Amino acid sequence: xxxxQILIIEILMAVFGxxxxxxxxxVPRDSRRGIGYVTAVGxxxxxxxxxxxxxxxxxxxxxxxxxxFGNYFKILFLAAALLTAVCSFEYVEKTGMNQSEYYSLLxxxxxxxxxxxxxGELISLYLGLELMTITFIILTGFHLxxxxxxxxxIKYLLLGALSxxxxxxxxxxVYGATGSTVIKQIGFVVAxxxxxxxxxxxxxxLLAGFAFKVTVVPxxxxxxxxxxxxxxxxxxxxxxxxxAASIAALFRVFFxxxxxxxxxxxxxFIVLAVLTMVLGNLVAIPQTNIKRLLAYSSISQxxxxxxxxxxxxxxxVGAVMYYSMLYVFGNMGAFMAATAFYNSDSSDEIExxxxxAQRSPLIAAVMLFSxxxxxxxxxxxxxxxKFYLFMSIISRGYIWLAILxxxxxxxxxxxxxMVAKSMYLGAPPEGSKTIRVNSSLQIAMxxxxxxLFVLGIYPTPLTNxxxxxxxxxxxx
Amino acid sequence: MITxxxxxxxxxMLFCIGLYGALAKKNAIAILMGIELMLNAVNINLVxxxxxxxxxxxxxxxxxxFVIVVAAAEVAVGLALVLNIYRRRLExxxxxFNWLKW
Numbered sequence: 001x002x003x004x005q006i007l008i009i010e011i012l013m014a015v016f017g018x019x020x021x022x023x024x025x026x027v028p029r030d031s032r033r034g035i036g037y038v039t040a041v042g043x044x045x046x047x048x049x050x051x052x053x054x055x056x057x058x059x060x061x062x063x064x065x066x067x068x069f070g071n072y073f074k075i076l077f078l079a080a081a082l083l084t085a086v087c088s089f090e091y092v093e094k095t096g097m098n099q100s101e102y103y104s105l106l107x108x109x110x111x112x113x114x115x116x117x118x119x120g121e122l123i124s125l126y127l128g129l130e131l132m133t134i135t136f137i138i139l140t141g142f143h144l145x146x147x148x149x150x151x152x153x154i155k156y157l158l159l160g161a162l163s164x165x166x167x168x169x170x171x172x173x174v175y176g177a178t179g180s181t182v183i184k185q186i187g188f189v190v191a192x193x194x195x196x197x198x199x200x201x202x203x204x205x206l207l208a209g210f211a212f213k214v215t216v217v218p219x220x221x222x223x224x225x226x227x228x229x230x231x232x233x234x235x236x237x238x239x240x241x242x243x244a245a246s247i248a249a250l251f252r253v254f255f256x257x258x259x260x261x262x263x264x265x266x267x268x269f270i271v272l273a274v275l276t277m278v279l280g281n282l283v284a285i286p287q288t289n290i291k292r293l294l295a296y297s298s299i300s301q302x303x304x305x306x307x308x309x310x311x312x313x314x315x316x317v318g319a320v321m322y323y324s325m326l327y328v329f330g331n332m333g334a335f336m337a338a339t340a341f342y343n344s345d346s347s348d349e350i351e352x353x354x355x356x357a358q359r360s361p362l363i364a365a366v367m368l369f370s371x372x373x374x375x376x377x378x379x380x381x382x383x384x385x386k387f388y389l390f391m392s393i394i395s396r397g398y399i400w401l402a403i404l405x406x407x408x409x410x411x412x413x414x415x416x417x418m419v420a421k422s423m424y425l426g427a428p429p430e431g432s433k434t435i436r437v438n439s440s441l442q443i444a445m446x447x448x449x450x451x452l453f454v455l456g457i458y459p460t461p462l463t464n465x466x467x468x469x470x471x472x473x474x475x476x
Numbered sequence: 477m478i479t480x481x482x483x484x485x486x487x488x489m490l491f492c493i494g495l496y497g498a499l500a501k502k503n504a505i506a507i508l509m510g511i512e513l514m515l516n517a518v519n520i521n522l523v524x525x526x527x528x529x530x531x532x533x534x535x536x537x538x539x540x541x542f543v544i545v546v547a548a549a550e551v552a553v554g555l556a557l558v559l560n561i562y563r564r565r566l567e568x569x570x571x572x573f574n575w576l577k578w
Contacts, residue, residue, distance in 0.1 A: 123539050123542055127542060150564065162507075165494070168515065172518050172521040172525065175535070175539070
């Protein structure tokens with residue numbers, strides 16, 4: 001008996017994404033602006049549906065798992081996609097990109113993330129990963145008239161294809177060493193037979209593939225260039241949602257298929273986490289472009305997320321889930337502010353943000369509080385997230401790692417506040433006007449700001465939800 | 477007698493040649509070709525494992541078919557991007573893609 005109905009959200013996403021593509025052909029050219037609104041409404045409906053169905057569970061043909069863990073990440077992806085769609089309305093229209101293709105790819109990238117985070121089998125995991133990556137490559141190079149966008153697209157393509165070839169080689173070795181592609185089955189085989197050299201080699205290749213997607217040092221080289229060149233809303237989506245999707249898949253592979261090798265891969269993750277936190281935070285300091293700054297800041301955030309994996313505990317999984325949810329609102333808030341500024345001034349340079357607080361108090365405030373949340377300053381939500389992450393590694397005895405993380409968070413406050421200094425203390429350039437932000441983007445910015453405050457002051461509902469879900473994931 | 481190890485050695489060598497090509501070549505199209513070699517190494521691995529470990533199930537062969545399909549999609553996007561950038565700058569040498577800091 002094939003239970004197709006448990007895949008309802010994925011099926012609706014696929015139909016919706018293709019529907020938008022067809023709609024672009026039917027709607028006359030001058031009224032294509034409406035496609036963005038339709039996308040936003042559709043994503044909002046799917047978000048509500050995913051929230052209502054958050055406790056659903058089941059397994060489709062042994063290879064696709066619907067469980068609270070995957071559903072949590074589906075809610076996260078849909079929230080990020082909704083914010084991205086709202087953020088794109090004016091940007092896409094101004095830059096003259098093809099609207100229906102853009103929104104359709106946005107929806108299909110979200111579908112790829114859902115498949116990636118819910119698949120319980122290596123082939124579907126690979127397909128989800130590639131669906132996500134290839135749509136993101138197209139979105140990155142989508143701004144055809146902009147040389148930077150084309151160049152970022154080709155860099156992402158070459159390095160992304162290289163990393164997925166390495167990832168695939170790892171998958172083939174894991175399949176060869178265990179004789180199965182079902183993640184749970186691999187877990188049984190590894191637990192009874194122990195590790196073979198092929199399996200260890202495969203694990204390292206898999207780790208490299210995931211590290212590329214999560215922008216972990218030393219696999220991060222692509223991200224500053226791609227983040228700078230890609231259209232700003234796409235950069236925001238790429239930095240939050242694709243990272244969360246890869247982390248979810250990483251949990252499924254390493255915590256379900258390879259838990260008995262944990263003494264081995266935890267060591268690797270400690271090295272990677274230290275490198276990522278140190279390099280991400282220190283290289284962010286001299287940056288002059290806001291998108292490059294946010295790229296390095298998101299590399300350092302990936303380092304903090306790895307701490308939850310290092311802890312290899314329920315608390316660690318829950319902390320990563322909580323942190324990635326509020327990371328969506330923190331980072332998307334910053335990117336929405338950057339998009340609003342770009343829409344009026346066509347610039348991403350931090351020195352042009354000078355005096356922004358006088359020209360548009362809303363953009364400046366959203367940027368400031370989003371950055372403070374990323375830095376982990378109370379009462380913003382980022383503080384609670386980092387608190388749980390550090391607590392999870394301290395409970396496993398890695399006190400030095402927590403101290404290092406806290407010190408580097410201090411460093412991050414410096415470069416985040418350099419942006420704030422430019423916005424609040426600098427003088428606006430001669431003859432500059434106040435910036436008008438369109439109302440839908442205003443609403444989205446205010447909502448994400450409110451969520452950051454609410455989760456910072458009253459985090460209990462979300463932390464309980466994340467921790468309970470982590471328990472069902474870790475101890476089924 | 478050809479054993480599994482022969483196929484794995486072939487796959488490993490092909491993978492290394494492809495990786496060398498992808499890292500050492502300067503032309504974007506040549507890099508894509510190197511990556512194709514790496515993917516074919518994976519296919520050899522998958523089919524060989526399937527034949528020697530569990531010939532009754534065809535999981536490895538199905539996986540290989542999916543790899544071929546995805547590789548085709550990737551190359552289609554890649555060539556479109558190379559074409560777009562070539563029209564703009566008459567260039568497909570990656571060393572000259574330096575508008576962004578590399």
